Amino acid sequence: MRERIPVVVQGRRTRRSSVARALWTGAELAVTLGVVLLLLVVHQLWWTNRQAWDEARDRVTQLERQWDTGRPPGPGRGGAPGSGDGPVDGARTPPGGAPARPAARTPAAPPPGLAYAVLRIPRIGVTAPVAQGIGKAAVLDRGYVGHYPRTAQPGATGNVALAGHRNTHGEPFRHLDRLRPGDTVRIDTADARYTYVVRQILPRTTPGDGTVIADVPHSTTHPAYRFTAPDAYLTLTTCTPEFTSTYRMVVWAVLRSTQSR
Template identity: 40%
Template sequence: MSVRLIVRTFSELCITVGALIILFVVYVLFWTGVEAAGATEGQIDGLQDRWARGSVSAPAPTVSPSSSPTPTAPASTAPAPAAYADGKAFAMLYIPRLGKGWEWPVLENTEARTLQKGLGHYRGTALLGATGNFAVAGHRRTYGDPFKDFPKLRPGDAVIVTDGTTWFTYRIDKKPYRTVPSDIGVIAPVPRKSGFDGPGRYLTLTTCDPEWGSSHRLIVWAHLDATQPVTDGRPAAFHS
C-alpha cells in the first residue's frame, strides 16, 4: 500500500469521525431540546386536561406563611393519599428565580425516559405538601436544560408547585450543596446536611454537576411556607 493511499484513507476516516462528532453535538445541544419541548408540552396539556375534568387528588390542609424552617404538619384523620401513577405527570413546578416563563411538569419516578419529559419525583419520598421530603430531580443540561441555572438559587427563593387544586409555596433554606450521586441521605425524610433538625414538610431538588458531567450532584432544600387554593389565584410568591 502506497503512502498516498494510507494518507487518503486516514484523511477520509478523520472526516467521517469529525462529521459523527458534529452530528452528536447537534443532537445533544439542539435535538434533545426539541424532543423535550414536544414531550413537555404534551405532559402539560395532559395535566391541564385532567385538571379541567376534575381528575386531581384532594387539596392538602392550608399552611399559614411561616419563617420556621421546620413547620409541623397538622394532625389529620383523613386516609393517606394514593401514590402517584408511575411515569405520569401529576404537578407543575415553578421557580421564579430561574425566569418568568420557567415551568416544568413533575412526573413520577426518575428514570431516564421520564426525565426526558420533565422533572422526576423520587419514588418513595413524600407526596406533595405531606410530612417528609418531596424530592425532585431534573437534568442540568440536555432535554430542555431545566436546571441549567441551578447554581443561581439562593435562600428565600420560592419553589411553587401545584396539583391543580392547591398552590404549595416552598422556600429555599440554603445555597446549593454539592455531593456525590451515592449520597441518598439528601432525600431522606429529614435530609442529611440540610440543617433541618426534625420532621417537617420539605422539598429537595437535585441535578447533575458539573454542568456537562455527572460525577457529582447539586442539591437545594426548602420548607413548605404556605398553601392556598388555586381558586384564589396565583400566590404572591410568583412576584417576590
C-alpha cells in the same frame, strides 16, 4: 558504439502513490468521524432539548386544561393541609399570615411515569411537568422533573424530593445553581398550589449521599447541611458540574403557603 536503453525505476513512485492513498484515506476517515461526532453533539445538545421542550410544554398545557375544565385529577390527589410542627431552622412567618401547615398524611403515589403536577421556579424561568419516578427513558429524558418514589407528595409532611437533568433532554435544572435562599418554588396540582421557600443549598455532594432526600433532610457527607425537625420540605437534585454526573447539587426549601383551587 552501443546504444544505451533507458531504464525506468517505478518502485519509488509506487511507494509514494501508496503513501498518498493511505494519507487520503485517513483524511477521509477523519473527516467522516468528525462529521459523525458533530452530528452526535448537535443531537445531544440541541435536538434532545427541542424534543423534550415540546413534549414538556404540551404536557403542562394538557394538565392545566384538565384542571381548568374541572376534569377529575389523576392519581395523587390528597386532602387539605393538616397539622404540623411549623417552620424550622430559621424559617420565618410570611408577611400577613401564619406559616403554612403541612398535610397530616401523604397522598397515594401516582403510577410510574405519570405527569401529575407542574413545577415552577420563577427565578430561573422553569416550568416543567412533574412525573412519578426518576427513570431516564420514562421521565427525565422527556423533559420532565422526576419525583423520587417513597418520598412525600406536594404539600404533605415529609420531603417532596425531585430530580431533573441539568444538561440535554430539556435540562430543566440547567441553572439550579442560580437559586438563592429566599427564592420561591411552586408546585401546582389538581387541588392546590404549594409555595416553598428555599432555605439551604448544598453545592456539591456525592451521589451516595442518600439522606438529602430523607423525611428530615440532611447530608451525611457534609454534616453542616441539615434540618433537625419534621416539616414539609422540598428537595431539588441534579448533577454537577455541568455535563458530568460526578457529583450532585441539592436545593432544600420549606413549605410557606397553600392555595386551594
